Amino acid sequence: METITLRRLQPSEWAAEAQLIALSTNAWYQASGKPAIFTGNLQDCEVFCQVYEGLDPGCCIVMEEIPTGKLVGSCFYHPRPTHISVGIVNTHPDYFGHGIARRMLDEVIGIAESEKKPLRLVSSAMNLDSYSLYTRAGFVPRMLFQDMLLADTSRLPAPDPRIRPVTAADIPTLVALEKTKSGIDREHDYAYFCKNALGIWSGSVWQESGVIGGFLFAVAYPASNLLGPGFAKTEEIAAALLAAERRKHPANPVFLVPAHCEKLIQTVYRWGARNCELHVAQIRGAWQEPEGVVFPTFLPE
Template identity: 50%
Template sequence: MSSYTIRSMTTEDQDEVTSLIYHSTNAWYQSHARPPIFTGDVSVASVFCDVYQALDPGCCVLAQCDETGAIAGSCFYHPRPSHMSLGIMNVHPNHFGGGVARKLLDFVIAVAEKEDQPVRLVSSAVNLDSFSLYNRAGFVPRMTFQDMYLEVPPEGIQRGIPPQRLDRVRQAAREDLDAIVALEEELHHIRRPDDYRHFLENQSGLWHMSVIENDTGSIDGFLASVFHPGSNMLGPGAMRTEEDAAALIYFELQHHAGRTPVWLVPVEANQLVQQLYSWGARNCELHFSQVRGDWKKPQGIVMPTFMPETS
């Protein structure tokens, strides 16, 4: 059994961590007869290091093999005012079964406990190894989401009927930040203002964000999205109703014409799911929202994402 040193990631580690994310993620999916998540050059996975270092510099913990010096595992984590979020975790296939993931998880839990914060994550319902890891550590599945995707034609969505309230959707502006943060706190009971400031400022050019207004000019929902060769997703988002969610998803999908974005919606939002099917959306996986510690049931529609995993 190998031994490991747990330490923080440095700038010099980023290329090796990028390679770890790329190869370990693809290895797991391919070993379960599924297509690889990442295609093209290894550098496409650099988006995780780039975005997470911009949002949370220094918040990536590594497990370094004492015998070889190689990085055996990595885990990003995201301290927020209301909670700690566990981000993407990867273990090199050569070190599967060596307890690396549990060492990384224990580190993040210890950081959260020191701050008296709950820990939140979104994990695959297909990967029973990761489910068991989190479940044994005290995480409780709270919500189930279906991962959906749509090959959006270059000319935009052609199938089905456009949603109601689409005329209420517009691109978000920096002036919407306080309203976005307040709405998520009301509906989702968490706070992460720096995330939304990062999206709205969009210095990297990766992000797009929209809001839906009501008759008073207040917002009833918001939805962000990211486009990068390593991640093309809708989310995060929060909306008061399924109708609001449908309008925002449609608007963001049109922004991704010619691409194939993925997004997560609550399985119980059947009216919304059926409308997404009518546009040609399909399912590709299921995920659980899990929480270790205090949790309050969200209202409305919540749409988590893997870029960034801060909810």
């Protein structure tokens, strides 16, 4: 480990970082008997650098092997007014079990503690190594999510007339809704989605009598097809938003549904959705129980 140094990712290293993300993610899934996640052009994973660095420049910790200069670990993080989120964390397969992820996580923990903010993340419940990493570091599992896919949209309900596209003018209302009901502020993220400089984001809001009851964003890109993030006051509103975004999504996106939302889970089952994985929301520090339906995502977390 004396040949490994910790520093920040440089813009000239985005291609190498994309390769690390694809290699480490695929290696874990394949070692677990599952198909690789990234099967197309591995450089498509550079979108993580584009989005994360576009949102929070300089907020990616990397571990470099000396003297080769090879990146053997990376960890993105996202400072927000109410918290810090831990983004995608990767370790080169040659360094699995060498404490790379813990060194990077400790760096982010130090940043959060210095700013007196809680740390938040969403991790795979099927990867016990990462689950143990986070719980050993003081994270507490708070919510379980079912990762779901809906390949056939023929059973989706008719479009809800209360659903419309999100606009930049909606951002203050979305932020206030989420902060009141979940205790977090992600205005920076929502402004970024609405600006949509990369042309890969969409979003919907549910509105009745001038009152917004929920919203859902989505990303469509070869390396990341996801519905989320979003929030809804009720499971009925959540279902309407899911149907709206799934209907206009060009691929077969993954979406995460809180496992305790029984009516919503049964609704998407009736549509033909199936489970593909489980994820856990983990918090290190203060936590507010959400009053409604939370849709997490992985880009950004």
